[in-house]
Amino acid sequence: MPEGDTVWQAARRLHEALAGEVLIRSDFRVPKYATVDLTGRRVLSTVPRGKHLLTRFEGGLTLHTHLRMEGAWKVYGAGERWRGGPGHQIRVILGTEHRTAVGYRLQVLELLRTTEEERVVGHLGPDLLGPDWDPERALANLRTDPARPLGEALLDQRNLAGIGNIYKSELCFLLGATPWLPVGALPADRAEKLPGLAHRLLEANRDRPVRQTTGLRHQDLFVYGRAPRPCLRCRTSVRVADQGDGSQERPTYWCPTCQTGPAPAPDAPQRWRERHRRSPS
Numbered sequence: 001m002p003e004g005d006t007v008w009q010a011a012r013r014l015h016e017a018l019a020g021e022v023l024i025r026s027d028f029r030v031p032k033y034a035t036v037d038l039t040g041r042r043v044l045s046t047v048p049r050g051k052h053l054l055t056r057f058e059g060g061l062t063l064h065t066h067l068r069m070e071g072a073w074k075v076y077g078a079g080e081r082w083r084g085g086p087g088h089q090i091r092v093i094l095g096t097e098h099r100t101a102v103g104y105r106l107q108v109l110e111l112l113r114t115t116e117e118e119r120v121v122g123h124l125g126p127d128l129l130g131p132d133w134d135p136e137r138a139l140a141n142l143r144t145d146p147a148r149p150l151g152e153a154l155l156d157q158r159n160l161a162g163i164g165n166i167y168k169s170e171l172c173f174l175l176g177a178t179p180w181l182p183v184g185a186l187p188a189d190r191a192e193k194l195p196g197l198a199h200r201l202l203e204a205n206r207d208r209p210v211r212q213t214t215g216l217r218h219q220d221l222f223v224y225g226r227a228p229r230p231c232l233r234c235r236t237s238v239r240v241a242d243q244g245d246g247s248q249e250r251p252t253y254w255c256p257t258c259q260t261g262p263a264p265a266p267d268a269p270q271r272w273r274e275r276h277r278r279s280p281s
C-alpha cells in the first residue's frame with residue numbers, strides 16, 4: 001500500500017504533465033472501458049484524495065485511480081523510452097502533444113461523473129495532505145473505537161487519510177507505543193500529539209525523493225524494515241510481526257524497549273516473509 005506522500009507526488013506529476021492540455025491519445029486497456037475515447041478533451045486537473053487520484057476532464061468526467069500495492073503512473077516525454085513495466089501491465093494511456101502518462105498495474109481504474117466523486121472518496125477521513133485536513137476530527141475518528149489496536153486504527157483511511165504501512169510503524173515508534181496498544185490506552189498527551197505528528201511527517205516528505213522520519217543523516221527510518229538490527233535509540237533488536245484482521249496482514253516493526261504496550265510473542269507465526277519480498281509497503 002502506498003503512503004499518502006507517494007500518491008501526492010504521483011498526482012503532482014500527472015497534473016504538471018497533463019493539466020490544461022488537450023488529449024490526442026486515449027487508450028483504455030481494461031475491458032470495461034475498451035471503447036472509451038477521451039481524445040479532444042482538455043485535462044483540467046489531477047488531485048490526490050488520501051491515496052486516491054482524481055483526474056478531471058472537460059465535460060464533467062473524472063478518472064479515479066488507486067495505486068494499491070503495485071500500481072504506478074509514469075510520465076514520458078516524446079521519444080522517451082517507457083520503463084514502467086511490460087506492455088501487458090499497462091491499463092491506460094493518456095497523451096497530449098508533449099507528454100504521455102501511462103498507468104501501470106492500476107487495480108482501481110474507474111470513469112465517473114465529476115459530480116459523483118464523493119461516491120468514491122466520500123468515506124475518507126481528513127486528508128493529511130489535503131485542503132480539508134482537520135486534526136481534531138482525525139483524533140475524534142481514531143478514538144471512536146478505543147479497543148482497536150493503534151496500528152490498525154492509523155491504517156484505516158476512514159479515520160484519517162494518507163498513512164500507509166511505513167508511517168504506521170514509524171508513528172507508533174515516535175509515540176512510544178506498540179502498534180498493538182489499544183487506541184484508548186494511549187496517554188492523552190501523546191494521543192493529542194498524534195495528528196500533528198502525522199501531518200508534519202507527511203508534509204516534510206511530500207517533496208522528498210527518499211522518505212525520512214528520523215532527521216538523522218544516514219538513517220532514514222527508525223524501525224520500518226530494520227528488524228533485527230539495533231534500535232537507533234536504545235540498541236535493542238528491532239522486531240517485526242504481522243498485524244491485521246486476517247485478510248490483510250502487514251509486516252509491522254517496533255522496538256520492544258522504546259515502545260510500551262502489548263506485542264506478539266517472539267515465536268508468533270510470521271506470514272509476512274513471502275509477501276515482503278514482493279512489496280514492502
Ligand SMILES: [Zn+2]
Nearest residue numbers: 231234255258
Ligand atoms: Zn529502542
